[in-house]
Amino acid sequence: MTSHFPKEETYNLTSQIRRASSSIPTNISEGCGRNSDKEFNQFLNIALGSANETEYLLILSRDLHYII
Structure with a gap:
């Protein structure tokens, strides 16, 4: 999806979305x-933070009309 973003976003929004979304399963x-269990829960919380970050970045992308 990010491959269709404007070229000027390659190192900004595109990179942030890719890093945040890939860190979710990586942390899990x-x-x-x-x-x-305590350590596992810590990594789940980090993954949740990355999921929230990804969600926000996708909302921002929609607001900027990069995605529908």
């Missing part, structure tokens, strides 16, 4: 490898 999988 990293948390699965931890030794305690």
Whole structure:
């Protein structure tokens, strides 16, 4: 989807969306490898933060008319 964004957004909004969205499953999988529920929960909270960031960035993209 971000490949259709304006070229001037390549290193800004596009990059932020890609980093934030890819960190969601990355943090979940990293948390699965931890030794305690407390550590796993910490990584789930980080993943949730990344999901919230991604949601906001997508709303912003819609408001800027980059996506429908």
